[in-house]
Amino acid sequence: MASIELKNITKIFRDAKRKRDLLAIDDVSLSVEPNQFLCLLGSSGCGKSTLLNMIAGFEKPTGGSVTVGGKPVDGPGADRGMVFQQANLMPWLPVWENVAFHLRLKGWRKADRRAAAQEYIDMVGLQGFENHFPAELSGGMSQRVGIARALLLNPQVILMDEPFAALDAQTKMDMQEELVAIWQKQRCTIVFVTHSVDEALVLGTQVAVLTSRPGRVRELIDLDLPRPRDITGQQFNDHKRHILNLIREEGMQQRKEAKPDSMAASRQGAAA
Amino acid sequence: MTAIGKIWERFAWEKAVVPLVILVAWEAVSRSGLLPAALLPPPTVVLHAWGDWVFGFDETSQANSGRWFADALSSAMRVAAGYAIAAASGILLGIAIGWWRWVERTVEPTIQMLRPVPPVSWIPVAIIWFGIANKPAIFLVFLGAFFPILMNTIHGVKTADRNLIRAAAMMGATEQQLLRHVVFPAALPSIFAGLRIGIGAAWMLTVTAEMVAVKSGLGYVLWDSYYFLRYDLVLAAMASIGLLGYATDGLIKLLMSVALHWQHGSTLQSREG
Numbered sequence: 001m002a003s004i005e006l007k008n009i010t011k012i013f014r015d016a017k018r019k020r021d022l023l024a025i026d027d028v029s030l031s032v033e034p035n036q037f038l039c040l041l042g043s044s045g046c047g048k049s050t051l052l053n054m055i056a057g058f059e060k061p062t063g064g065s066v067t068v069g070g071k072p073v074d075g076p077g078a079d080r081g082m083v084f085q086q087a088n089l090m091p092w093l094p095v096w097e098n099v100a101f102h103l104r105l106k107g108w109r110k111a112d113r114r115a116a117a118q119e120y121i122d123m124v125g126l127q128g129f130e131n132h133f134p135a136e137l138s139g140g141m142s143q144r145v146g147i148a149r150a151l152l153l154n155p156q157v158i159l160m161d162e163p164f165a166a167l168d169a170q171t172k173m174d175m176q177e178e179l180v181a182i183w184q185k186q187r188c189t190i191v192f193v194t195h196s197v198d199e200a201l202v203l204g205t206q207v208a209v210l211t212s213r214p215g216r217v218r219e220l221i222d223l224d225l226p227r228p229r230d231i232t233g234q235q236f237n238d239h240k241r242h243i244l245n246l247i248r249e250e251g252m253q254q255r256k257e258a259k260p261d262s263m264a265a266s267r268q269g270a271a272a
Numbered sequence: 273m274t275a276i277g278k279i280w281e282r283f284a285w286e287k288a289v290v291p292l293v294i295l296v297a298w299e300a301v302s303r304s305g306l307l308p309a310a311l312l313p314p315p316t317v318v319l320h321a322w323g324d325w326v327f328g329f330d331e332t333s334q335a336n337s338g339r340w341f342a343d344a345l346s347s348a349m350r351v352a353a354g355y356a357i358a359a360a361s362g363i364l365l366g367i368a369i370g371w372w373r374w375v376e377r378t379v380e381p382t383i384q385m386l387r388p389v390p391p392v393s394w395i396p397v398a399i400i401w402f403g404i405a406n407k408p409a410i411f412l413v414f415l416g417a418f419f420p421i422l423m424n425t426i427h428g429v430k431t432a433d434r435n436l437i438r439a440a441a442m443m444g445a446t447e448q449q450l451l452r453h454v455v456f457p458a459a460l461p462s463i464f465a466g467l468r469i470g471i472g473a474a475w476m477l478t479v480t481a482e483m484v485a486v487k488s489g490l491g492y493v494l495w496d497s498y499y500f501l502r503y504d505l506v507l508a509a510m511a512s513i514g515l516l517g518y519a520t521d522g523l524i525k526l527l528m529s530v531a532l533h534w535q536h537g538s539t540l541q542s543r544e545g
Contacts, residue, residue, distance in 0.1 A: 076442045077444055082439070090436060092460070092532075093534070094534075101443055
Protein backbone atom coordinates (compact mmCIF):
# COMPACT_ATOMS: atom_id res chain seq x y z
CA MET A 1 0.00 0.00 0.00
CA ALA A 2 1.31 3.36 -0.97
CA SER A 3 1.97 5.70 1.90
CA ILE A 4 1.11 8.82 -0.08
CA GLU A 5 -1.04 8.82 -3.19
CA LEU A 6 -1.62 11.85 -5.43
CA LYS A 7 -4.13 11.07 -8.16
CA ASN A 8 -4.74 13.33 -11.17
CA ILE A 9 -4.17 16.50 -9.18
CA THR A 10 -5.05 19.77 -10.83
CA LYS A 11 -5.03 23.18 -9.21
CA ILE A 12 -6.51 26.33 -10.67
CA PHE A 13 -5.83 29.65 -8.98
CA ARG A 14 -8.33 32.40 -9.57
CA ASP A 15 -6.57 35.64 -10.33
CA ALA A 16 -9.25 37.97 -8.99
CA LYS A 17 -7.51 41.17 -10.06
CA ARG A 18 -7.21 40.18 -13.71
CA LYS A 19 -10.36 38.06 -13.77
CA ARG A 20 -8.46 35.11 -15.14
CA ASP A 21 -7.91 31.52 -14.13
CA LEU A 22 -4.37 30.25 -13.82
CA LEU A 23 -3.66 26.55 -14.23
CA ALA A 24 -0.92 25.96 -11.64
CA ILE A 25 -0.85 22.16 -11.55
CA ASP A 26 -1.97 19.99 -14.43
CA ASP A 27 -2.82 16.34 -13.86
CA VAL A 28 -0.07 15.28 -11.48
CA SER A 29 -0.09 11.71 -10.22
CA LEU A 30 2.54 10.43 -7.81
CA SER A 31 2.61 7.59 -5.39
CA VAL A 32 5.19 7.33 -2.66
CA GLU A 33 5.83 3.96 -1.05
CA PRO A 34 6.56 3.71 2.68
CA ASN A 35 10.13 4.55 3.69
CA GLN A 36 10.82 6.37 0.42
CA PHE A 37 12.52 9.76 0.29
CA LEU A 38 10.89 11.67 -2.54
CA CYS A 39 12.35 14.99 -3.67
CA LEU A 40 10.08 17.33 -5.60
CA LEU A 41 12.50 19.28 -7.77
CA GLY A 42 11.52 22.33 -9.76
CA SER A 43 12.05 26.03 -10.25
CA SER A 44 10.04 28.57 -8.29
CA GLY A 45 6.43 28.80 -9.38
CA CYS A 46 6.20 25.20 -10.57
CA GLY A 47 3.71 24.31 -7.89
CA LYS A 48 5.97 22.05 -5.83
CA SER A 49 5.13 23.82 -2.56
CA THR A 50 1.45 23.77 -3.54
CA LEU A 51 1.64 20.00 -3.96
CA LEU A 52 3.30 19.69 -0.55
CA ASN A 53 0.68 21.95 1.03
CA MET A 54 -2.01 19.67 -0.38
CA ILE A 55 -0.44 16.66 1.32
CA ALA A 56 -0.20 18.78 4.49
CA GLY A 57 -3.86 19.74 4.15
CA PHE A 58 -3.35 23.51 3.93
CA GLU A 59 -4.65 23.61 0.36
CA LYS A 60 -7.24 21.63 -1.53
CA PRO A 61 -6.77 20.44 -5.12
CA THR A 62 -9.25 21.73 -7.69
CA GLY A 63 -9.44 18.21 -9.10
CA GLY A 64 -8.06 14.82 -8.10
CA SER A 65 -7.46 13.25 -4.72
CA VAL A 66 -4.76 13.13 -2.04
CA THR A 67 -4.57 10.20 0.36
CA VAL A 68 -2.05 9.50 3.11
CA GLY A 69 -1.97 5.97 4.48
CA GLY A 70 -5.15 5.22 2.54
CA LYS A 71 -7.12 8.05 4.13
CA PRO A 72 -8.12 11.15 2.16
CA VAL A 73 -6.49 14.34 3.45
CA ASP A 74 -9.05 16.87 4.67
CA GLY A 75 -6.94 19.25 6.73
CA PRO A 76 -3.69 19.63 8.66
CA GLY A 77 -3.09 17.06 11.38
CA ALA A 78 -0.57 15.38 13.61
CA ASP A 79 -0.32 12.22 11.48
CA ARG A 80 2.02 14.19 9.19
CA GLY A 81 5.00 16.17 10.42
CA MET A 82 5.90 19.35 8.58
CA VAL A 83 9.16 21.28 8.49
CA PHE A 84 8.81 24.72 6.98
CA GLN A 85 11.24 26.94 5.11
CA GLN A 86 11.38 29.15 8.19
CA ALA A 87 11.55 27.16 11.42
CA ASN A 88 8.31 28.78 12.69
CA LEU A 89 9.13 28.25 16.35
CA MET A 90 7.00 29.82 19.06
CA PRO A 91 9.30 32.67 20.15
CA TRP A 92 7.89 32.65 23.70
CA LEU A 93 8.79 29.01 24.35
CA PRO A 94 12.25 27.61 25.07
CA VAL A 95 13.70 24.98 22.75
CA TRP A 96 12.41 21.98 24.67
CA GLU A 97 8.87 23.37 24.89
CA ASN A 98 8.90 23.97 21.15
CA VAL A 99 10.02 20.41 20.51
CA ALA A 100 7.29 19.09 22.81
CA PHE A 101 4.59 21.52 21.63
CA HIS A 102 2.40 18.67 20.40
CA LEU A 103 2.43 17.13 23.90
CA ARG A 104 1.48 20.49 25.38
CA LEU A 105 -1.57 20.41 23.13
CA LYS A 106 -2.33 16.91 24.35
CA GLY A 107 -2.23 18.17 27.95
CA TRP A 108 0.84 16.25 29.13
CA ARG A 109 2.42 17.28 32.44
CA LYS A 110 5.52 19.45 32.30
CA ALA A 111 7.94 16.81 33.60
CA ASP A 112 6.69 14.25 31.07
CA ARG A 113 6.95 16.74 28.22
CA ARG A 114 10.46 17.64 29.25
CA ALA A 115 11.54 13.99 29.33
CA ALA A 116 9.93 13.19 25.98
CA ALA A 117 11.54 16.21 24.31
CA GLN A 118 15.04 15.18 25.34
CA GLU A 119 15.22 12.15 23.05
CA TYR A 120 14.57 14.29 19.99
CA ILE A 121 16.77 17.14 21.16
CA ASP A 122 19.60 14.61 21.41
CA MET A 123 18.72 13.19 17.99
CA VAL A 124 19.21 16.56 16.26
CA GLY A 125 22.26 17.40 18.36
CA LEU A 126 20.94 20.30 20.41
CA GLN A 127 22.08 19.14 23.85
CA GLY A 128 22.86 22.15 26.02
CA PHE A 129 20.39 24.43 24.22
CA GLU A 130 17.21 23.05 25.80
CA ASN A 131 16.43 26.27 27.64
CA HIS A 132 17.44 28.72 24.94
CA PHE A 133 14.76 30.84 23.30
CA PRO A 134 14.39 30.90 19.50
CA ALA A 135 15.75 34.48 19.34
CA GLU A 136 19.03 33.14 20.71
CA LEU A 137 19.45 30.43 18.04
CA SER A 138 21.16 30.48 14.64
CA GLY A 139 19.24 29.56 11.49
CA GLY A 140 20.63 26.03 11.43
CA MET A 141 19.82 25.45 15.10
CA SER A 142 16.27 26.75 14.61
CA GLN A 143 15.76 24.31 11.76
CA ARG A 144 17.01 21.47 13.97
CA VAL A 145 14.38 22.39 16.51
CA GLY A 146 11.78 22.36 13.72
CA ILE A 147 12.90 18.89 12.65
CA ALA A 148 12.92 17.59 16.23
CA ARG A 149 9.41 18.99 16.66
CA ALA A 150 8.21 17.15 13.55
CA LEU A 151 9.91 13.92 14.63
CA LEU A 152 8.30 13.96 18.07
CA LEU A 153 4.91 13.52 16.43
CA ASN A 154 6.39 10.18 15.36
CA PRO A 155 4.65 10.54 12.02
CA GLN A 156 4.83 8.03 9.17
CA VAL A 157 5.14 10.98 6.83
CA ILE A 158 7.38 14.03 7.10
CA LEU A 159 6.87 16.92 4.71
CA MET A 160 9.72 19.36 4.19
CA ASP A 161 9.39 22.64 2.31
CA GLU A 162 12.90 23.78 1.35
CA PRO A 163 13.98 23.57 4.98
CA PHE A 164 17.66 24.20 4.29
CA ALA A 165 17.28 26.93 1.64
CA ALA A 166 18.20 29.73 4.04
CA LEU A 167 21.28 28.03 5.51
CA ASP A 168 24.92 28.55 4.56
CA ALA A 169 26.62 25.88 2.43
CA GLN A 170 28.51 24.16 5.24
CA THR A 171 25.54 23.99 7.61
CA LYS A 172 23.36 22.79 4.75
CA MET A 173 25.68 19.86 4.06
CA ASP A 174 25.79 18.87 7.72
CA MET A 175 22.02 19.06 8.00
CA GLN A 176 21.52 16.97 4.87
CA GLU A 177 23.76 14.25 6.26
CA GLU A 178 21.94 14.27 9.57
CA LEU A 179 18.56 14.19 7.90
CA VAL A 180 19.51 11.08 5.96
CA ALA A 181 20.74 9.43 9.17
CA ILE A 182 17.49 10.28 10.96
CA TRP A 183 15.40 9.03 8.03
CA GLN A 184 17.32 5.73 8.00
CA LYS A 185 16.80 5.36 11.73
CA GLN A 186 13.14 6.39 11.92
CA ARG A 187 12.08 4.52 8.78
CA CYS A 188 9.55 7.20 7.85
CA THR A 189 8.45 8.52 4.46
CA ILE A 190 9.77 11.93 3.51
CA VAL A 191 8.57 14.31 0.80
CA PHE A 192 11.15 17.04 0.37
CA VAL A 193 10.64 20.13 -1.77
CA THR A 194 13.77 21.72 -3.23
CA HIS A 195 14.97 23.76 -6.18
CA SER A 196 18.55 22.47 -5.87
CA VAL A 197 19.52 19.57 -8.14
CA ASP A 198 22.43 18.66 -5.89
CA GLU A 199 20.25 18.58 -2.80
CA ALA A 200 17.69 16.32 -4.48
CA LEU A 201 20.43 13.94 -5.62
CA VAL A 202 22.12 13.84 -2.21
CA LEU A 203 18.91 13.10 -0.33
CA GLY A 204 16.30 11.31 -2.40
CA THR A 205 15.50 7.76 -3.25
CA GLN A 206 13.31 9.26 -5.94
CA VAL A 207 13.39 12.63 -7.67
CA ALA A 208 10.30 14.02 -9.39
CA VAL A 209 11.38 16.71 -11.86
CA LEU A 210 8.52 19.17 -12.25
CA THR A 211 7.86 21.54 -15.13
CA SER A 212 6.61 25.08 -14.66
CA ARG A 213 3.28 26.71 -15.45
CA PRO A 214 1.44 24.49 -15.44
CA GLY A 215 3.22 22.14 -13.05
CA ARG A 216 3.53 18.62 -14.43
CA VAL A 217 5.82 15.71 -13.59
CA ARG A 218 8.37 15.75 -16.38
CA GLU A 219 10.14 12.65 -15.17
CA LEU A 220 10.27 10.48 -12.07
CA ILE A 221 13.81 9.26 -11.51
CA ASP A 222 14.70 6.38 -9.21
CA LEU A 223 18.06 6.80 -7.52
CA ASP A 224 19.81 3.68 -6.32
CA LEU A 225 23.13 5.36 -5.57
CA PRO A 226 25.01 4.08 -2.50
CA ARG A 227 25.02 6.24 0.63
CA PRO A 228 26.73 8.40 1.65
CA ARG A 229 26.38 9.84 -1.80
CA ASP A 230 29.57 10.83 -3.58
CA ILE A 231 28.75 14.16 -5.18
CA THR A 232 31.84 13.94 -7.40
CA GLY A 233 31.19 10.38 -8.59
CA GLN A 234 30.40 9.30 -12.15
CA GLN A 235 26.83 8.09 -11.49
CA PHE A 236 25.95 11.21 -9.52
CA ASN A 237 27.13 13.41 -12.35
CA ASP A 238 25.29 11.36 -14.99
CA HIS A 239 22.05 11.92 -13.11
CA LYS A 240 22.86 15.58 -12.62
CA ARG A 241 23.58 16.09 -16.32
CA HIS A 242 20.37 14.34 -17.25
CA ILE A 243 18.27 16.48 -14.89
CA LEU A 244 19.96 19.72 -15.93
CA ASN A 245 19.22 18.84 -19.55
CA LEU A 246 15.57 18.29 -18.72
CA ILE A 247 15.42 21.65 -16.99
CA ARG A 248 17.18 23.40 -19.86
CA GLU A 249 14.87 21.94 -22.49
CA GLU A 250 11.94 22.93 -20.39
CA GLY A 251 13.21 26.48 -20.00
CA MET A 252 13.80 26.92 -23.73
CA GLN A 253 10.39 25.61 -24.63
CA GLN A 254 8.81 27.92 -22.11
CA ARG A 255 10.59 31.00 -23.37
CA LYS A 256 9.45 30.16 -26.90
CA GLU A 257 5.85 29.84 -25.78
CA ALA A 258 5.93 32.80 -23.49
CA LYS A 259 7.53 35.26 -25.89
CA PRO A 260 4.55 36.87 -27.70
CA ASP A 261 2.67 37.10 -24.45
CA SER A 262 5.47 38.64 -22.44
CA MET A 263 6.23 41.16 -25.18
CA ALA A 264 2.64 42.23 -25.17
CA ALA A 265 2.83 42.54 -21.40
CA SER A 266 5.97 44.70 -21.55
CA ARG A 267 4.37 46.96 -24.15
CA GLN A 268 1.41 47.37 -21.87
CA GLY A 269 3.75 48.12 -19.02
CA ALA A 270 5.49 50.83 -21.08
CA ALA A 271 2.17 52.39 -22.02
CA ALA A 272 1.13 52.53 -18.39
CA MET B 273 32.66 56.60 47.63
CA THR B 274 30.50 57.52 50.59
CA ALA B 275 27.38 55.61 51.53
CA ILE B 276 25.18 58.52 50.45
CA GLY B 277 27.05 58.68 47.16
CA LYS B 278 26.33 55.02 46.57
CA ILE B 279 22.64 55.44 47.27
CA TRP B 280 22.59 58.45 44.97
CA GLU B 281 24.20 56.35 42.27
CA ARG B 282 21.82 53.50 42.85
CA PHE B 283 18.66 55.57 42.58
CA ALA B 284 19.56 56.64 39.08
CA TRP B 285 20.05 60.34 39.70
CA GLU B 286 19.06 61.27 36.14
CA LYS B 287 15.44 60.52 37.05
CA ALA B 288 15.56 63.27 39.69
CA VAL B 289 17.11 66.06 37.59
CA VAL B 290 14.02 67.29 35.75
CA PRO B 291 11.68 67.26 38.79
CA LEU B 292 14.32 69.08 40.87
CA VAL B 293 14.81 71.83 38.28
CA ILE B 294 11.05 72.32 38.04
CA LEU B 295 10.68 72.46 41.85
CA VAL B 296 13.46 75.02 42.29
CA ALA B 297 12.13 77.26 39.50
CA TRP B 298 8.61 76.99 40.85
CA GLU B 299 9.72 77.89 44.38
CA ALA B 300 11.58 80.93 43.03
CA VAL B 301 8.66 82.21 40.92
CA SER B 302 6.25 81.62 43.74
CA ARG B 303 8.35 83.50 46.30
CA SER B 304 9.01 86.41 43.91
CA GLY B 305 5.47 87.68 44.46
CA LEU B 306 4.52 87.60 40.77
CA LEU B 307 1.27 85.90 41.70
CA PRO B 308 -0.56 85.92 45.06
CA ALA B 309 0.91 83.12 47.21
CA ALA B 310 -2.56 81.58 47.68
CA LEU B 311 -2.92 81.01 43.93
CA LEU B 312 0.56 79.68 43.32
CA PRO B 313 1.79 78.21 46.59
CA PRO B 314 5.50 77.29 46.50
CA PRO B 315 6.49 73.61 46.66
CA THR B 316 7.49 73.92 50.31
CA VAL B 317 3.96 75.02 51.23
CA VAL B 318 2.43 72.28 49.09
CA LEU B 319 4.70 69.76 50.74
CA HIS B 320 3.67 71.02 54.16
CA ALA B 321 -0.03 70.66 53.38
CA TRP B 322 0.61 67.30 51.75
CA GLY B 323 2.53 66.13 54.81
CA ASP B 324 -0.35 67.05 57.06
CA TRP B 325 -2.81 65.38 54.71
CA VAL B 326 -0.77 62.21 54.96
CA PHE B 327 0.36 62.25 58.60
CA GLY B 328 -1.97 64.76 60.25
CA PHE B 329 0.59 66.71 62.35
CA ASP B 330 -0.82 70.27 62.48
CA GLU B 331 -4.15 70.27 60.62
CA THR B 332 -2.96 72.64 57.86
CA SER B 333 -5.11 70.53 55.56
CA GLN B 334 -8.10 70.99 57.90
CA ALA B 335 -10.70 68.24 57.54
CA ASN B 336 -8.41 66.23 55.31
CA SER B 337 -5.69 66.03 57.95
CA GLY B 338 -4.30 62.51 58.21
CA ARG B 339 -6.78 61.13 55.68
CA TRP B 340 -4.46 60.70 52.67
CA PHE B 341 -4.16 56.93 52.89
CA ALA B 342 -7.92 56.53 53.06
CA ASP B 343 -8.35 58.88 50.08
CA ALA B 344 -5.61 57.20 48.06
CA LEU B 345 -7.04 53.80 48.88
CA SER B 346 -10.57 54.66 47.77
CA SER B 347 -9.25 56.13 44.49
CA ALA B 348 -6.98 53.14 43.98
CA MET B 349 -9.83 50.69 44.59
CA ARG B 350 -11.94 52.41 41.94
CA VAL B 351 -9.06 52.35 39.50
CA ALA B 352 -8.35 48.70 40.29
CA ALA B 353 -11.99 47.65 39.86
CA GLY B 354 -12.63 49.58 36.65
CA TYR B 355 -9.26 48.62 35.23
CA ALA B 356 -9.70 44.91 36.01
CA ILE B 357 -13.08 44.84 34.26
CA ALA B 358 -11.64 46.77 31.31
CA ALA B 359 -8.62 44.47 31.03
CA ALA B 360 -10.62 41.25 31.19
CA SER B 361 -13.35 42.36 28.78
CA GLY B 362 -10.97 44.27 26.47
CA ILE B 363 -8.64 41.30 26.05
CA LEU B 364 -11.42 38.75 25.56
CA LEU B 365 -13.43 40.86 23.14
CA GLY B 366 -10.26 41.96 21.36
CA ILE B 367 -9.23 38.35 20.74
CA ALA B 368 -12.74 37.53 19.48
CA ILE B 369 -12.81 40.52 17.13
CA GLY B 370 -9.29 39.84 15.88
CA TRP B 371 -9.87 36.12 15.30
CA TRP B 372 -13.43 35.71 14.01
CA ARG B 373 -14.41 37.78 11.02
CA TRP B 374 -18.11 37.52 11.86
CA VAL B 375 -17.54 39.00 15.32
CA GLU B 376 -15.54 41.79 13.74
CA ARG B 377 -18.29 42.53 11.24
CA THR B 378 -21.09 42.50 13.79
CA VAL B 379 -19.44 44.21 16.77
CA GLU B 380 -16.67 46.46 15.54
CA PRO B 381 -18.72 49.26 13.90
CA THR B 382 -20.64 49.80 17.14
CA ILE B 383 -17.44 49.84 19.16
CA GLN B 384 -15.78 52.29 16.80
CA MET B 385 -18.78 54.60 17.17
CA LEU B 386 -18.69 54.45 20.95
CA ARG B 387 -14.93 54.97 21.12
CA PRO B 388 -14.80 58.69 20.23
CA VAL B 389 -17.54 59.57 22.73
CA PRO B 390 -15.67 61.29 25.59
CA PRO B 391 -15.95 59.25 28.81
CA VAL B 392 -16.92 62.45 30.65
CA SER B 393 -20.09 62.72 28.57
CA TRP B 394 -21.23 59.44 30.08
CA ILE B 395 -21.49 61.03 33.55
CA PRO B 396 -25.22 61.85 33.40
CA VAL B 397 -26.21 58.36 32.23
CA ALA B 398 -23.74 56.75 34.58
CA ILE B 399 -25.37 58.50 37.53
CA ILE B 400 -28.87 57.54 36.38
CA TRP B 401 -27.82 53.92 35.88
CA PHE B 402 -25.58 53.44 38.87
CA GLY B 403 -26.60 56.10 41.39
CA ILE B 404 -24.16 58.13 43.46
CA ALA B 405 -21.51 55.83 44.86
CA ASN B 406 -18.54 53.83 43.63
CA LYS B 407 -20.30 52.29 40.68
CA PRO B 408 -20.48 55.28 38.30
CA ALA B 409 -16.83 56.07 39.09
CA ILE B 410 -15.79 52.51 38.34
CA PHE B 411 -17.83 52.66 35.14
CA LEU B 412 -16.00 55.80 33.98
CA VAL B 413 -12.60 54.29 34.79
CA PHE B 414 -13.65 51.21 32.81
CA LEU B 415 -14.60 53.38 29.83
CA GLY B 416 -11.24 55.11 29.86
CA ALA B 417 -9.16 51.94 30.04
CA PHE B 418 -11.32 49.64 27.89
CA PHE B 419 -10.76 51.09 24.42
CA PRO B 420 -6.95 51.26 24.38
CA ILE B 421 -6.77 47.70 25.73
CA LEU B 422 -9.31 46.51 23.17
CA MET B 423 -7.68 48.22 20.19
CA ASN B 424 -4.22 46.96 21.04
CA THR B 425 -5.45 43.41 21.59
CA ILE B 426 -7.18 43.41 18.20
CA HIS B 427 -3.97 44.68 16.62
CA GLY B 428 -1.92 42.01 18.39
CA VAL B 429 -4.19 39.19 17.23
CA LYS B 430 -4.34 40.46 13.65
CA THR B 431 -0.58 40.73 13.37
CA ALA B 432 0.10 37.27 14.81
CA ASP B 433 2.39 35.28 12.52
CA ARG B 434 0.25 33.14 10.23
CA ASN B 435 3.06 30.60 9.90
CA LEU B 436 3.03 29.88 13.63
CA ILE B 437 -0.68 29.15 13.39
CA ARG B 438 -0.04 26.81 10.47
CA ALA B 439 2.74 25.06 12.37
CA ALA B 440 0.46 24.52 15.37
CA ALA B 441 -2.41 23.35 13.16
CA MET B 442 -0.03 20.81 11.65
CA MET B 443 0.58 19.48 15.17
CA GLY B 444 -3.12 18.91 15.60
CA ALA B 445 -4.15 22.05 17.48
CA THR B 446 -7.88 22.73 17.71
CA GLU B 447 -9.19 26.27 17.26
CA GLN B 448 -9.41 26.78 21.01
CA GLN B 449 -5.84 25.55 21.43
CA LEU B 450 -4.64 27.84 18.66
CA LEU B 451 -6.16 30.79 20.50
CA ARG B 452 -4.70 29.80 23.84
CA HIS B 453 -1.28 28.49 22.85
CA VAL B 454 -0.43 30.60 19.79
CA VAL B 455 -2.63 33.64 19.23
CA PHE B 456 -2.76 34.87 22.84
CA PRO B 457 0.99 34.65 23.51
CA ALA B 458 1.70 36.14 20.09
CA ALA B 459 -0.59 39.09 20.87
CA LEU B 460 0.83 39.58 24.37
CA PRO B 461 3.36 42.32 23.51
CA SER B 462 0.53 44.40 21.97
CA ILE B 463 -1.81 43.59 24.83
CA PHE B 464 0.73 44.94 27.30
CA ALA B 465 1.07 48.13 25.26
CA GLY B 466 -2.70 48.52 25.62
CA LEU B 467 -2.58 47.76 29.33
CA ARG B 468 0.00 50.49 29.87
CA ILE B 469 -1.99 53.11 27.97
CA GLY B 470 -5.10 51.90 29.80
CA ILE B 471 -3.71 52.39 33.29
CA GLY B 472 -2.90 56.02 32.51
CA ALA B 473 -6.41 56.59 31.16
CA ALA B 474 -7.87 54.90 34.25
CA TRP B 475 -6.19 57.36 36.63
CA MET B 476 -7.18 60.29 34.42
CA LEU B 477 -10.82 59.31 34.78
CA THR B 478 -10.82 58.95 38.59
CA VAL B 479 -10.72 62.69 39.16
CA THR B 480 -13.55 63.33 36.73
CA ALA B 481 -15.60 60.58 38.34
CA GLU B 482 -14.90 61.69 41.90
CA MET B 483 -15.65 65.33 41.09
CA VAL B 484 -19.30 64.53 40.53
CA ALA B 485 -20.32 61.14 41.69
CA VAL B 486 -18.62 60.36 45.00
CA LYS B 487 -17.49 62.05 48.20
CA SER B 488 -14.10 60.46 48.76
CA GLY B 489 -10.80 59.92 47.04
CA LEU B 490 -7.95 62.05 45.72
CA GLY B 491 -10.05 63.54 42.94
CA TYR B 492 -12.76 64.52 45.38
CA VAL B 493 -10.23 66.25 47.65
CA LEU B 494 -8.80 68.05 44.63
CA TRP B 495 -12.16 69.45 43.53
CA ASP B 496 -13.28 70.20 47.08
CA SER B 497 -10.04 72.09 47.81
CA TYR B 498 -10.55 74.15 44.66
CA TYR B 499 -13.88 75.39 46.05
CA PHE B 500 -12.04 76.51 49.20
CA LEU B 501 -9.18 78.02 47.19
CA ARG B 502 -6.72 75.61 48.80
CA TYR B 503 -4.35 75.49 45.85
CA ASP B 504 -1.69 73.86 47.97
CA LEU B 505 -3.99 70.85 48.43
CA VAL B 506 -5.05 70.92 44.78
CA LEU B 507 -1.40 70.63 43.78
CA ALA B 508 -0.74 67.96 46.42
CA ALA B 509 -3.67 65.94 45.05
CA MET B 510 -2.35 66.31 41.50
CA ALA B 511 1.08 65.14 42.59
CA SER B 512 -0.46 62.23 44.50
CA ILE B 513 -2.34 61.02 41.42
CA GLY B 514 0.79 61.41 39.32
CA LEU B 515 2.85 59.36 41.76
CA LEU B 516 0.26 56.60 42.09
CA GLY B 517 -0.12 56.45 38.31
CA TYR B 518 3.64 56.20 37.95
CA ALA B 519 3.77 53.42 40.54
CA THR B 520 0.99 51.35 38.93
CA ASP B 521 2.58 51.76 35.51
CA GLY B 522 5.82 50.49 37.04
CA LEU B 523 3.93 47.49 38.36
CA ILE B 524 2.58 46.68 34.90
CA LYS B 525 6.04 47.15 33.40
CA LEU B 526 7.38 44.67 35.92
CA LEU B 527 4.65 42.19 35.06
CA MET B 528 5.43 42.74 31.38
CA SER B 529 9.14 42.07 31.79
CA VAL B 530 8.28 38.77 33.48
CA ALA B 531 5.65 37.73 30.93
CA LEU B 532 7.71 38.81 27.92
CA HIS B 533 11.08 37.60 29.19
CA TRP B 534 11.41 35.58 25.98
CA GLN B 535 11.93 38.82 24.07
CA HIS B 536 15.12 39.31 26.03
CA GLY B 537 17.83 40.65 23.78
CA SER B 538 15.73 40.60 20.61
CA THR B 539 13.91 43.92 20.90
CA LEU B 540 14.86 47.49 21.81
CA GLN B 541 12.39 47.39 24.68
CA SER B 542 14.08 44.41 26.28
CA ARG B 543 17.18 46.49 27.00
CA GLU B 544 15.27 48.48 29.60
CA GLY B 545 14.82 45.83 32.22
